[in-house]
Amino acid sequence: MTKVNNKNKTVFHHKQISKTLTGIAGLDEITGGGLPTNRPTLICGEAGSGKTLFSLEFIVRGAIEFNEPGVFMAFEEKTEELALNVASLGFDLKKLQSEKKIKVDYVQVDRSEIEETGEYDLDGLFIRLGYAIDSIGAKRVVLDTIESLFAGLSNLGILRAELRRLFQWLKDKGVTAIITGERGDGPSLTRQGLEEYVSDCVILLDHRVINQISTRRLRVIKYRGSVHGTNEYPFMIDEDGISVLPVTSLSLQKEVSSARLSSGIPSLDKMLGGKGFFIGSSILVSGTAGTGKTSIAASFANETCNQNKRCLYFAFEESPKQIIRNMKSIDMELQQHVDKGLLQFRASRPTLHGLEEHLVVIHKLVKRFKPQVVILDPITNLITVGSVSEVKSMLVRLIDFLMEEQITVMFTALTLNTVVSEQTDEGVSSLVDAWLFVRDIEFNGERNRGMYIMKSRGMKHSNQVREFIITDKGIDLVDVYLGPGGVLTGSAREAQKLHEKTGVVLRDNALSMKDREIDRKRRVLESKIASLQTEFESAEEELNKIYIEEELIKKVSESNIREMTRLRRGEREADGNKGRKK
């Protein structure tokens, strides 16, 4: 209710006609506060489109939530039948009637037992209605469906005049009224042209079946004196009554949080700047079949519950039991969280409802359970229900809604296309804040999982491909081996590691061999140097010896000559000298 009030404040600045809240989830938002007070509203639609329930809910909610008693005048169903029909919605008509909060009056119109013998009027109806209104002080009136009168009475002139008088009378009475009318053939909204009389507000209910899946839709055709949503809004009827989803509410003005939430995989958190996802952000985990998307989602759920936060898990493929069993195999005990009421599963086949109804269901459960984290696993299956563009628009609205509620949402999506750049993932990849991509890396006769962060808005994140390993202990990410042979994963990575280890040993060995050789070489060289040195010394000695010898010879010959000269002193001195000098 506060939400509605806020909306009123923000959207409508001018003086408005006064409105009466219906209490029907969503309708008050579309109409900006409910139905026009003290005026009749026409609700038309085909058989089975929910007119009776709609109007009855208006009365019951009015009585219970707004303390406005109401009169329900039924022309088609008997009081007991009505009570039975709505008991399944938790409306106890008998009790409300005995508390004088509502009054149900069944008006029987049976042509066969009525003979028209002249002029008449509908004063009987007026008196009944007037009495009913006065007896409980009713503020709300429903006539369901007054067209039955046309079946019972044949004088159209009188009927039309009387109806006109009736609606005027209702206005004068000061009650907010709903008139239901069956949709006729052709352009007119109702068979008897009731829209001519009730012209303040007209709501059309529709029930369409597309691809064997039916969707109920509601449209405010006209609302005099008020702004209103003009789109077709899906609505659904379930155990809580009617819920209308105002789908195009959102103006991208939501609060943001910079608090973080762990993904449950420490190494993934590390990739995301060390802390995990932003609270209130949307995360897409996409990947091919069997890459562990559900495991990632479950581990996120597990972590959330470990932190004593609530998580709502929508499973479109597996049953809760299946998920719990499967996750046990990787050391995740989800059952304990379910028991504690922190984790709630909602498993349904996508084909159970139309797309919009899924949205309504999610909406409602979220409102009721108030989780911090919502998981949808997988969104791909929704394609079976609607076209890609429909799924996209649904997801846009879902993301918007969850962001507004500050709920972190994780989608998983199956991709059939392995070319990353061509991924559209139902077109949500541009909407989400973080996108994890898990893919198979097939190499060397085995299949391994690789994970990258395609994007993660507003935080530092790793650009590395990590190998994603699912073990008995849980999920882990390890660095892939980036070697000369490219990216290696799995056993190839292990092999490469071993290979490297051997390499180190071998190299060490080789190194020591080389060292020894050098040592030897050095020693050889050193010995060679020594021998050369000795050789040099001997050569030097040799040279010295010759030199000395020559010196000696010189010395000796000189002394000899002197001796000879001394011996031959006299005659032969000059000849001897000349001859020697020559």
Added chain:
Amino acid sequence: MTEQRGVTDGGDCNGDFYKLRLYVTGASPNSSRAISNLRDICEKHLKGKYELEIIDVYQQPLMAESEQIIALPLLIKKFPSPERRMIGDLSNTEKVLKGLSLAES
């Protein structure tokens, strides 16, 4: 056809005795006409063997619900069975007589 009726038939088994009930709304033109028309018909065809009760629905609004009254004036032939209902100011005498199963006479 009968489960909503609050008033049950009387125990009187006299085959020719008529129990009629006319619902009107105060002194509206239709009501006045209906009363006088009915009086005429009864005097003419059922003299001495009818019982007419005229009820103003304004005075007894609860009757409107219990008797499933929509259009007024309303004439109900309570007895002899079958019960018949006629709406309008009863100006179409032929239809009224047929409704009262008196058309042949």
